[in-house]
Amino acid sequence: MLHPNVEAVEYQIRRISILIRHHTRELLARYELTLPQYYALIHLLHERLTMGELCCRLFLASSTVTDLVDRMERLNYVRRVRDENDRRVIRLEILDEGRDIIKKVMQDRMEFLSARLNEWDKEKTEVLIKILTEFRELLEEE
Amino acid sequence: MLHPNVEAVEYQIRRISILIRHHTRELLARYELTLPQYYALIHLLHERLTMGELCCRLFLASSTVTDLVDRMERLNYVRRVRDENDRRVIRLEILDEGRDIIKKVMQDRMEFLSARLNEWDKEKTEVLIKILTEFRELLEEE
Numbered sequence: 001m002l003h004p005n006v007e008a009v010e011y012q013i014r015r016i017s018i019l020i021r022h023h024t025r026e027l028l029a030r031y032e033l034t035l036p037q038y039y040a041l042i043h044l045l046h047e048r049l050t051m052g053e054l055c056c057r058l059f060l061a062s063s064t065v066t067d068l069v070d071r072m073e074r075l076n077y078v079r080r081v082r083d084e085n086d087r088r089v090i091r092l093e094i095l096d097e098g099r100d101i102i103k104k105v106m107q108d109r110m111e112f113l114s115a116r117l118n119e120w121d122k123e124k125t126e127v128l129i130k131i132l133t134e135f136r137e138l139l140e141e142e
Numbered sequence: 143m144l145h146p147n148v149e150a151v152e153y154q155i156r157r158i159s160i161l162i163r164h165h166t167r168e169l170l171a172r173y174e175l176t177l178p179q180y181y182a183l184i185h186l187l188h189e190r191l192t193m194g195e196l197c198c199r200l201f202l203a204s205s206t207v208t209d210l211v212d213r214m215e216r217l218n219y220v221r222r223v224r225d226e227n228d229r230r231v232i233r234l235e236i237l238d239e240g241r242d243i244i245k246k247v248m249q250d251r252m253e254f255l256s257a258r259l260n261e262w263d264k265e266k267t268e269v270l271i272k273i274l275t276e277f278r279e280l281l282e283e284e
Contacts (some may be wrong), residue, residue, distance in 0.1 A: 002252055002253065002256040003259040003260055003267070005255040005259065005267045005268070005271060006252050006255050006256040006259055007252070007272070008271045009255060009259065009267065009270060009271060010251065010252060010255055012271060012274035012275055012278055013158065013162065013274065014283065015278050016155065016230070016274065016277065016278050017159050017162075019278065019281045020159070020281070021153065023145075023281075025201065027154040034214055035241065037199060046150065059167065059177060060204075061209070063205075064203075064206050065202070093263055109150060109152065110144055110145065110148050111144065112147050113145075113151060113240070114144040114221050115149040116172065116280050116281060116283070117145040117147065117148055117151065118281075119280065119283075120280065124273070124276070125147045125151065126147070127269065127273050128151060128273050128277055129147060129150045129151060129154060129268050131152055131266070131269050131273055132151070132154035132158065134266070135158065136154055136158050136161065137269055138258050138259075138261065138262065139158065139161045139162070139165075140161065141256060141258070141261075
């Protein structure tokens with residue numbers, strides 16, 4: 001027997017994810033960035049990954065990721081560097097321009113969400129955070 | 143000035159999306175389906191799209207979508223058919239096996255979420271639905 005409210009919860013979560021993803025995609029278009037490129041830059045923000053590792057993180061085929069990295073290298077967002085411990089290994093390094101783009105997109109996202117939340121009263125936002133935190137913990141249970 | 147709670151809201155939403163996407167990906171692995179294939183099948187559930195239309199819907203390059211469709215055609219999830227009004231146009235049609243897979247994945251998703259919600263008391267789920275509905279409406283405003 002399914003929980004009587006499961007469809008309502010699933011529907012709201014799905015719609016909210018679609019709305020946020022849609023908005024992010026519009027933001028990225030301003031910077032001529034695609035969603036997979038954006039995710040790739042986020043994964044490279046704190047570590048130098050090999051192409052293989054990046055493919056795994058993005059769940060994309062190696063040919064797709066090669067195209068994506070080639071384009072970002074031409075835009076000066078990333079570069080290929082040799083691993084310091086093993087010169088045979090090539091790693092991807094995010095460059096200042098790539099870092100700036102990610103910062104701007106994140107800032108724009110926050111401003112959009114912030115403008116919307118400003119229309120709400122304080123109590124509502126607090127209810128939202130409290131219940132979302134509990135819901136996330138519920139989903140995280142093993 | 144950013145709303146004081148915007149980071150908390152953004153964080154919870156992002157984590158919940160990641161958890162759900164992660165769970166969906168695990169489910170799909172059981173059926174040997176990738177996330178882009180799953181999204182493609184969902185888009186084909188109620189309409190026969192051309193390859194170009196499917197590329198637009200998935201925001202993926204035409205070469206990536208061609209590979210993805212070829213693999214799903216071999217699995218008997220979709221087939222290429224000629225448009226009835228314009229024989230030069232090829233459309234993609236979902237087959238019974240593709241439809242069954244989508245139904246099973248959706249059912250599994252619902253069962254997972256349902257099992258989790260059953261651990262909560264009724265009032266909490268009601269608070270969650272009410273505030274998520276209001277939050278979705280807030281995001282949908284023009």
